[in-house]
Amino acid sequence: MAESAPVPKLVYLVTGGCGFLGEHVVRMLLEREPRLRELRVFDLHLSPWLKELKTGPVQVTAIQGDVTQAHEVAAAMAGTHVVIHTAGLVDVFGRASPETIHKVNVQGTENVIKACVQTGTQFLVYTSSMEVVGPNVKGHPFYRGNEDTPYEAVHRHPYPRSKALAERLVLEANGRKVRGGLPLVTCALRPTGIYGEGHQIMRDFYHQGLRLGGRLFRAIPASVEHGRVYVGNVAWMHVLVARELGPRAALMGGQVYFCYDRSPYKSYEDFNMEFLGPCGLRLVGTHPLLPYWLLVLLAALNALLQWLLRPLLLYAPLLNPYTLAVANTTFTVSTDKAQRHFGYEPLFSWEDSRARTILWVQATEGLAQ
Numbered sequence: 611m612a613e614s615a616p617v618p619k620l621v622y623l624v625t626g627g628c629g630f631l632g633e634h635v636v637r638m639l640l641e642r643e644p645r646l647r648e649l650r651v652f653d654l655h656l657s658p659w660l661k662e663l664k665t666g667p668v669q670v671t672a673i674q675g676d677v678t679q680a681h682e683v684a685a686a687m688a689g690t691h692v693v694i695h696t697a698g699l700v701d702v703f704g705r706a707s708p709e710t711i712h713k714v715n716v717q718g719t720e721n722v723i724k725a726c727v728q729t730g731t732q733f734l735v736y737t738s739s740m741e742v743v744g745p746n747v748k749g750h751p752f753y754r755g756n757e758d759t760p761y762e763a764v765h766r767h768p769y770p771r772s773k774a775l776a777e778r779l780v781l782e783a784n785g786r787k788v789r790g791g792l793p794l795v796t797c798a799l800r801p802t803g804i805y806g807e808g809h810q811i812m813r814d815f816y817h818q819g820l821r822l823g824g825r826l827f828r829a830i831p832a833s834v835e836h837g838r839v840y841v842g843n844v845a846w847m848h849v850l851v852a853r854e855l856g857p858r859a860a861l862m863g864g865q866v867y868f869c870y871d872r873s874p875y876k877s878y879e880d881f882n883m884e885f886l887g888p889c890g891l892r893l894v895g896t897h898p899l900l901p902y903w904l905l906v907l908l909a910a911l912n913a914l915l916q917w918l919l920r921p922l923l924l925y926a927p928l929l930n931p932y933t934l935a936v937a938n939t940t941f942t943v944s945t946d947k948a949q950r951h952f953g954y955e956p957l958f959s960w961e962d963s964r965a966r967t968i969l970w971v972q973a974t975e976g977l978a979q
C-alpha cells in the first residue's frame with residue numbers, strides 16, 4: 611500500500627521572520643516542512659511580501675509584536691509547538707545603545723523562554739552567532755575550529771555579549787518543564803557571517819564600489835580568513851533542527867551547532883568579491899593599501915566622531931575599532947557535528963549559493979540605498 615502523506619498538524623512561530631535570515635527560514639519552512647499547519651511570523655516590522663504567502667495550503671499568520679514585551683510574546687506563542695527565535699538587534703556599528711541591544715537580545719530571549727514554559731511550547735531553536743565564541747578582544751585566531759575547540763571567549767562589545775548571554779539562557783532552559791509537564795527541548799545555532807539574498811552589508815559594499823568608480827580598496831590582508839555561510843543553508847539547518855529536536859531530544863537538547871556549508875575560506879573582502887566581481891567591481895591591491903596602524907587610527911577617529919556627533923546626528927560608518935578587529939582576525943569553522951547529530955547536508959552547493967547571490971546583487975543595482 612502506498613504511504614500516505616503526513617497530516618499537517620504543527621504550529622510554528624518564527625520571531626524576526628521578516629529579517630534577512632528570518633525571511634529565508636519562513637520561505638524554507640513553507641517549502642520543506644510538510645508537517646506544518648500554521649506558520650506564525652512575529653516581527654516588530656511586518657514586510658509586504660508576507661501577503662504573497664497567504665495563498666498556499668499552510669495558514670500564515672503575521673503578528674506585529676515586540677520580543678521585549680513579554681505579554682505580546684506569550685500571546686503570539688499560545689498553541690505553538692515549535693518556536694524559531696531569530697529576532698535580534700544586529701548592531702556592531704553603534705546605531706543602538708548597549709542597553710537596547712541587551713533588552714532586545716537578552717530580555718527578548720528570556721521572554722521567549724518564559725512564554726514556552728507558560729504556553730507549553732516544547733521546542734525552541736535559537737539563532738545564536740559565531741560571535742558568542744569570537745573573535746575575542748585579544749584577537750586570537752580561531753582556525754578551522756569546531757564546537758569543542760578551546761578558545762578564550764572574552765567580549766566587551768554589547769552585541770557578542772548579548773548573544774552569549776542569550777545563548778546561555780537558552781541552553782540552561784533545556785529540560786525545564788513546560789505547561790502540561792513535558793520538558794522543554796532547546797538548542798542554539800551559531801552562524802558565521804551570513805551572506806546571500808537580502809544581505810544589507812553586501813549591498814552597502816556594492817553601492818560604495820559603484821560610488822568609487824567600480825573599485826573597492828583592500829584594507830585587510832588576504833591571509834586573514836573569515837567564516838561565511840549561505841543564508842539558504844542557515845535556514846535549512848534551522849528547519850532540520852526544528853524537525854529533529856523531537857525525535858532526537860536526548861542527543862540534541864541543550865546543544866550548540868555552528869552553521870556551515872562548503873563556502874570557501876577567504877578574507878572578508880576577497881569573499882565579497884566572489885559576488886561583487888561578476889557585478890563589475892574590482893578590488894584594488896594585493897596587499898592592504900593603508901598600513902594597519904592607520905586603519906586603527908581611522909577606526910578610533912570614527913568612534914570619536916560618533917560620540918561627538920551623537921547629540922546631533924547618528925554617524926555609524928562600517929569601520930570602527932570593533933568591526934576592524936573582527937575583519938582582521940581569522941575565524942573559520944570546520945565541523946561535522948550537525949551532520950552527525952541530525953543528518954545535515956548543505957541544501958545549496960557553493961556554486962548555487964554564489965550564483966543566487968550574484969543574481970540578487972545585480973537585481974539591487976539602481977535600487978535606493
Ligand SMILES: NC(=O)C1=CN([C@@H]2O[C@H](COP(=O)(O)OP(=O)(O)OC[C@H]3O[C@@H](n4cnc5c(N)ncnc54)[C@H](O)[C@@H]3O)[C@@H](O)[C@H]2O)C=CC1
Pocket residue numbers: 625626627628629630631632652653654655675676677678695696697698699700714718737738739740773800801802803804805
Ligand atoms: N547577519 C549575520 O551575519 C548573522 C546574524 N546572526 C543572528 O541571526 C539573527 C537574524 O539576523 P539578521 O537576519 O541578520 O538580522 P535582521 O536585522 O535582518 O533581522 C532581525 C529581525 O528581528 C526583528 N526584530 C528586531 N528587534 C525586534 C523586537 N524587539 N521584536 C521583534 N522583532 C524584532 C527585526 O525587525 C528584523 O526583522 C539574529 O539573531 C542575529 O544575531 C548570527 C550570525 C550571523
Ligand SMILES: C[C@@H](CO)CCC[C@@H](C)[C@H]1CC[C@H]2[C@@H]3[C@H](O)CC4=CC(=O)CC[C@]4(C)[C@H]3CC[C@]12C
Pocket residue numbers: 700702738739740741802803804811829830878879928929932933934936937
Ligand atoms: C574594515 C572594513 C574594510 O573593508 C571591512 C569591515 C567589514 C565588517 C563591517 C564586517 C567584517 C566581519 C563582519 C561580522 C562577521 O561576519 C560576524 C558577524 C556575526 C553576527 O552575528 C552579526 C554580524 C557580524 C558581527 C558581522 C558584521 C560585519 C562585519 C564586522
